[in-house]
Every structure is written in structure tokens, then in C-alpha cells.
Amino acid sequence: MRWFGFGFNSFAQICVPDKSDKEESGSAVGQEKVCVPVDLVNHRGRSKIRASWSRRASLFLDEDSCVRLAGFCASISSNESFSPVTVNTSGCQDAAISETHLTLALPGRIESWDLQSKDKAPSWSMEMTQSQNSDVNLPLVPGGYISSKPPIFRSLSSHLQAKSLALGGEHAVLLTAAGAVYTWGQGSHGQLGHGGLISEEEPRTVEALWGMTMRSVAAGGWHSICVGDGGDLYVWGWNESGQLGLPSRGLRKASQQKGDQQAGERCGSFSTCPDEELHEEVFISIQAFPALVDVSPSCEISTVSCGSRHTAAVTTTGYLYTWGWGEYGQLGHQTTSSLDEPQCVEFFRNENLHVVDVVCGSWNTFTAAVKKEVLGLENVPELPPVSTGSELWTTC
Template sequence: MRWFGFGFNAFAQICVQEKSDKEESSSAVRVPTQLKNHVGRSKIRASWSRTASLFLDEDRRVRLAGFSASISGESLGPAVLDTRGCEDAVISETHLTLAFPDRIESWDLQSKDEAPSWRTEIVHRSQSSDVHLPLVPGGYVASEPPIFRPLPSHLQAKSLALGGGHAILLTAAGAVYTWGQGSHGQLGHGGLIPEEEPRTVEALWGMSMRSVAAGGWHSVCIGDGGDLYVWGWNESGQLGLPSRGLRKTSRQKSDLQAGGLCGSVGTCPAEDPHEEVFISIQAFPALVDVSPTCEIRTVSCGSRHTAAVTTTGCLYTWGWGEYGQLGHQTTASLDEPQCVEFFRNENLHVVDVVCGPWNTFAAAVEKEVLDLKNVPESPL
């Protein structure tokens, strides 16, 4: 399995690039680029300026790339931090949280303390109780202090995703709960008000979900049947629904390109009498048809973009594309899911995707490998 990255790269969290006369060229990777030394089983987590990679085939160490990556001799700091035997990791701009077989630790990356800022022991753990960060026994770890936040035990949380200021939780029974900031409809309750406590997304009640993800101001989930549901802010088309801003920009570019046809003699085409419907905020879950021929396998959200992998190994992206994070080798934004042709052209089958706020990381295998064994399960 190989990992590729594209999008925001100002801190070399994807790859080290040579400096160019054009400032933006060194801060963006527009063509999916293979990450160095990322061959084999591994996990990737990303924040705005950092990338944490957990390598599963060797001694299960975590390596950090991006801002202050050389903070210690092993590219991960504080200097006393030993990541051998790590099973999972999450990273934010201020903290790195690591899960080990017997404990969970959260380290302040801006501190020189020789002890974690938060730690809990795991007692009498069974194989069926694997930790899937940011969930931890009794609650979850947040991206900023207080690091540990409790959760009601009756929720029976299966997975949890954190957005810019909200959270989305999936229960073992397939129900979805959200809480936090709601100013952009990202909670899915039909309003724009915050929720202090987990509240079920009633529009999804009775439909079993199997995966959830959260962006800066939007949320998505995958149903048991492989359907994709989205809600929240759609300013950059991150929901895959018609965005007024994107359509207006596209129309202006078309008008400029067709400027020679529009003169003082009135040769411009007449406007469409049918007014388009645009979605700025989608406060209830909406179904998005990513691919009519296959189901969605996994999904991830950036700050204002979304990426989904289908059961046939295709990667689709949409939303904000200013740094090339959509993988289409342009900086254009999209309000419709579009297949990333790079992987198809390279005869690669995508098996996983992880979005940072302004970039995207995709894991892929050679299609020939699929003829010899089953598609590997997502390591996340």
C-alpha cells in the first residue's frame, strides 16, 4: 500500500519542495505525490501544519512531518517521547495523542515538559475493546484543552469525528449524535443554534449508519447501504450541492472567455428563464449521489472540502480547491463530486482517504494485486 498527498504543503507536511520564484508553488502540491517511506501498512492523521504517520509493519512508531517536525532527534517531540508500540494517534496544532496497549497519552507539542499533559491507564483490556481515537475509555480527546471530555455511557460510542467546533458520534447501533457549534447547520438538527450535549440527528433515525466524518463547518456519514448523507455549510461546494458562489465564478469566467461574442449589437445569449436553486446552508441531512454505479466505502472531510472512496477503488473529491487539495491538478473548487483521474491513470485502486484541513492523503494499491488477494481494509 502506498500513500499519496496533495494540497497545502507550506510546512512540507506532504513533501519537501524546491523553492520557486512563485511563492504559491512551494506551498501547494497539485499533483498527487507519493509520500516518502510510506510503503506498507500505515495510518495517517493530519492537522493544518502537521502530519502524523503511524507505521504498522515495523515497531509501530509515529513520525511527524510539517511544522517543527525536527523538534526531537526522532522527528517527534518532546525529546523524551517514545512512540514504540503505538496503536493509534491523532494530532492537532497543539497536541499529539497516542494510544498504546496499556495507556493513552496526550502530549503538548508547544511544551518542553517531560511528561504528557494528560494520561490514562487501560486496565483489563480485551481484544474486542480496541481504542479508536479520538474515542478513549469514558469519553474522547479534544483538539484543545481540556483534552479529555466525558461522554454518557449509554451512548455506546463506536466512532467519533471532530470538526472545527462540533462533534459527530456514531453509536454501536448505527445512530448519529452531534453537538457543539451549529451556526452553519453542521449539527443537522434543522436550526443554527449550538448544542451543549449530544443530540440525536432525528432525520437519520431508523437508518443505520456505519461511518461519520466532520469538516470545519459540515458533517457527513455513510449508511449501511453505502449511501452518503451531508449537511452543514456549502459555501465552497463541500456538500456536493449547488453553490451560488462557485456557479457565479464559473459563469463570470465563461462570460470572459465568450467576450468576443457579446458586443454592443446584443449578441449575448438570453438568460435561462428557470432560476437555479442554490444551497448555502443545509441544516438537515441530504443524500448526495457521488457515483451512480457503486457504493461509498469511506469518507473524510477537510476544512471546506470532502473526499470519498467508492467500493470500486475510485477517489472522488469536491469543495474548496485553492491549494490543489481536490487532486484534479488545478486550484478550481467544485460543488459536484468528481473522480480523481490520477489514480485511474496510474492503474491504482484507492483503499483509504484522510483529509487534513487544506490537503488530502490517499492510500492505494496496484490493481494487479487485487487479482491475488482481497482489497485491504482501511487501516483507520
Template sequence: MRWFGFGFNAFGQICVRETPMKEEESDVTQEVKVLRPTELRTSRVSACWSRTASADPDGDGGVRLAGFGVGVSRACGVYGQQSRGCKDAQISESHLTLAFSDRVECWDLQQEAKTASWSMELKDSDISGPPVKLPLVPGGYITPSPPFYHSLSPHLEAKSLALGAEHAILVTASGAVYTWGLGSHGQLGHGVLISEEEPRVVEALWGMPMSRVATGGWHSACISDGGDLYVWGWNESGQLGLPSRGLSKAKQQQISQQAEEPQDEQKHEDVFISIQAFPALLDVTPSCEITAVSCGSRHTAAVTSAGDLYTWGWGEYGQLGHQNVMSSDEPQRVEFFREQQQRVTDIVCGAWNTFAAVIKKDVACA
């Protein structure tokens, strides 16, 4: 499996350079914005705004970091002996969480400490169960800042959990979806703009088992067992794939600037959605099911059962993968991977960038 990255790269977190730039290569635009999907020397990517981390669960090479603070003369670095044997990793602006077969550790990236800031030993019963899948850990979940550990009620039987900027979304073993945290942009999916301190079931999805969940800055998404995609929350940049007033105004201004004569205002009132407080079914493509979804700060990416990648939302840094900086409130297929005869199998969004796992099209999915 190979990984590709595109979008925001101001700190080298996409790992496209391993040597300092020469003077003739110091084009800031090319350094900050990676418009063409670029292959990474990595696996299993975790991303935040300024860094990426990847762990090799089948090897002992440790966790590879890229981005802010990793090094001036090289773009990528290995997080030393501390991460040997790591099975999963989660990166934030301040901490790196490492999951091993017998423990979970949080390391402060702002200090050169020789010991973890926080650690939790796993019991024999935890080790014999399913492997830890961050941010979930036995009995609860890990957040990017202290206090790291938060407990969850056993009755939830959490199968997967995703953390947004200020909210969380969880799917249970039975496929029910729970959300909690900040709700000011409708990102909790309860039909109101209020916050919830404790997990609350998303009633609009009750009875429709879900398999995967994702969160962005202020929006959320989930995939049903049948491969349908549901989205809700803030739609300021079209990140829900629904009509966005902001993008419509930007298009009208661009058309007016290119036209010789000023354009008249639209005669009819268009319908725009700035906040979608209930889950909405998004028809990405009628011919395929959705198998994976991830959310950035203001963009979203989804993978279909045919191995195609679709993206939508804010695209100022090229994070939509269309090799331009255009934004879109409609899902559009990333043609790069189809042209390269590659099948996308997984997707991870950083705040302003995107990372896709691919295999050759003639290789069957496991």
C-alpha cells in the first residue's frame, strides 16, 4: 500500500523534501501548497495542522514524524527508541499518543523529555481483546491535551470514535451514533445549536446502523452499513457538499470580474445551507457505496467501493486534490488516481491537507 499527500505543506508535513531548498527553488507557493498528489515514505497517517505521524504496526521502525519542529535540514524524522513496537499513533499540535500492545503513552512534543507525560498500562484482559484503535482505549478515549484520559460508560460498547476541534462522535457495536461537545454549528446532529457535556444519541440516525464516523472543525459525517454517507454541521465552505452561499458569492464575483459588463443580480432566490443541524443524506455518486470518509477543518473526502476518491469543501491549499486551489460545494472525483491506474482504499484529512492510501487497480482489496 502506498500513501499520497496533497494540500497545506508550510511545515513540510507532507514530506516532499529531505534537503534544504536551493535559492532557485525558493518559490513559497510551491512549498506551502502541494497541488499534485505526492507519494509519501510512510504508512498509516495521523495528521494535525502542522504535523503528521505514521506508525508501522507490522514492523519495529518506530513512528515517523514530519512537519513543525521535526528538523530544519530534513523533512521527516523517526521518533526515536521511545516508539519502537508502536501499533498506532495519534498526533496533535502539542502531543503524540502512542499505543503499544501493553500500554498507551502521551509524549509532549514541545519538550525533549525522556519519559512520557502520561501513560496507562493495559490489563491482561485488555491485551487479549481487540487491538487499541486510537483515540479509543480500554474504558474510554484519549484527547490531545491534559487530562488525556476520559472514561466512557460501558453500555456504549464503543466501536469507533473521532475527535473534532471541540466535539466528538462515537459509533457503538450496534451501529448507534452518539455525539457530545460544542454544538454551536450544528455539528452534534441533534437539530439544535446547543452543546452536550455527555454522549447523546443522534436520534435522526436511530435504527440505521452506522459503521464509520468522522469529524472536522465544526462538521461531522458517518457511513451506514449499506454504504450511505450522512453529513451535518457547518457548511460555510461547502464542506457538507450542500449549496454554500459563500462559494456562490465568490463564483459570481469571479464571473463579474471576467465579464466586460456588470452582471445583473439573480432574479430568483437560491437556497443555501450555512448550518445543517440534522444529518443529511449526501449522494456522492449513485453507482457506488461509500467505504471511507474523513473530515478536515473545512473540507471532506470520501472513498467509494470502486476505489475512487471524491472531495469537496475549502480548497485554498490544494487539499481537494484537483491540482488547483478551487473550492467546491459539490463532491468531485479526484482524477489523478484514476489516471495513474490506482485504487484508493483509505483516506485521512489533516486540517488543510489530505492523505490517501492506494493500491494498483489490478490488486484485489483484502
């Protein structure tokens, strides 16, 4: 399995420039934007990636389950002057990274380290029994979950029977063992999915999804996503950058202005082009209820991840689709354009790679893939023609 990264790279959390690049720029950090997926050559075998805005945590399951950091204050196991802490990560089973804390699921315990402190001890820790240790799925921990900011530990009622949890900028999305979805936190952009913009202090079920079994959840800065048991994708929250895959007025307006400018150049500075028929279109700024988005007409969704204002989804046939804010190349389409419709990342298709996982940082994206021949998938059918227009989405 190989990991690739693209998007925001100012802290070299994706790739480090070679010596000549450093000398030319006079800086020790990486290029700011990586628009083409870059092979993380030191990632082979079984591994996981967790990402925040300025950091990447890599968990190598074949190397005594050790964790390595890349990006701002990257080294947690060296004596370099910028290293805030030194942590023994041997045997680590899962990890979570934020701008302030690194949390590790170690044999028999959970530890959370303050990356802005030089203390030689974790800022929070919890012992676990053997049975509890086998069920850790960070940020969930026995009795609660790990927050991205203090207080680190937040309790959860055992009645929720939490299976997984996704943390957004200021909200949380929880999936129960029965496949129900609960949300709480800030609701100012409709990210809670309750139909309004009101915040919730306690977990509240997303009633629009009641009766439908969900299998995974994800949360961005101000939007939320979940995948149904049948591979359907449901979205809600803020759509300012097209991160929901619904028509965005801001993106369409920018595209229209660019088109008008090009048309003006073709028609001449002192002439006018024939008026085109105007079509009314419904634009979505905030989607306060879950909406169903048809990412690929012929494929189900296997996994999904959210950045601050972009979304990435992997289909069961191994294709990666991305949409939303693309200013730093985090959509992987070799441009910095934003999109309000899911679009297949052609790089992996052209390289004959089958995508198996995706993890979004705030402004970047990391993807795991394998060669199709390794999986015996050389004859996977090509993608059908991409549909366009409002038929891509419906509102529940």
C-alpha cells in the first residue's frame, strides 16, 4: 500500500523540498501548494495517517507500531531544538493529532501530549483493561472521547453505544452501534443537521436520518457527512466553497465571470455577444437538513473524509472523488480551482491505482492506494460519463 499527499504544504507536512529548492527559497519549509498527488515514499506496508492543519502523524503498524510526525515542530523522537516533547510510541495502536495535542492509544493506556509544552509527561492519561484496549477507535475512548482542545477528555453516556466519532471545527458527529447519527456543538452553519442554526450542548439524534442505518461519519470545519449502509452519501452544513457537492452561488458566479471575460475577448472589446438564455438555478449556502448527493451513478461510497472546506470520498471500485475548496491543490485535480460537484481524481486512474482510503487535513488530502494488478482488478470497467447539473443532488 502506498500513501500520497496533496494540498497545503507550508510546513512540509506532505513533502520536504530538496537542497536546491531550500537554497533558492531561503526557507526550510516546503512549497506552499502541492497540486499533484505526491508519493510519500517512506510509507509502505500497513500504516495510517492522521492530519491537522500544520502536522501529519504517521502510524506504522509493521514497525513496532511507531508514530512519526511531519510538519510544524515535526520531531517527537529526536533532540532537535524545535522538538517540544519526546514520546515513546512503541506499540501504538491508534493516534490522533491536532494543533495542540498528540493522543496515542498504547497497550493498556491512553496518553495525550501537549505539543506546545516541554513537559516530559503526558498532559492527560488513562489506564485501560485488556478488553477496553481492543476497542479503542480514537477519538473515542472508554467512557468518552478526546477533544482537540482542553479539556482533553469529554464524557459520553454509555447509553449512546458509540461506534465512531468525528470532530469538526466546533461540532461533533457520533455514530452509534445501531447506525444512528447524533450531533452536538456549534450549529451556526447548519452543521448539526437538525434543520436550524441553533447550537446543542448535548448529543441529539439527526431525525432526518432516523430509520436509516449509517456506517460511517465525517466532519469538516462547518459541514458534516455520513455514509449509509448501502453506500449512499448524505451531507449537511455550510456550502460556501461547494464542500457539500451542492450548487454554490459563489463558485458559479466566479465561473460565470471568467466565462464572460473569455467571451468578451472572443467578441472584441467594442462588440457584444448574443444574449444567452438564462436558467434559474437553486443555490445552497447552508443545508440545515441532510441531503443525498449522488457522487458516482454506478458506484457506492466506501469511505469519506472532510477537510476544513473540502470533501473526499472513495468508491467501492477504488476511485477517489473530491470537491469543495481547492485553493492549495487539496482536490488533486492539478489546479487550485474549487468545485461544487464531485469530480474523479484522474491521477490515480491514470496510474492504474485502486484507492483504498482517504484522510483529509484541514487544507490537504492524503490517500492510500494499491496497484490494481495486486488486487486482481486489471479489468475494472472505466468510469461512465460524468453527469452535470442539479440532478446530482436531492434534498431529504
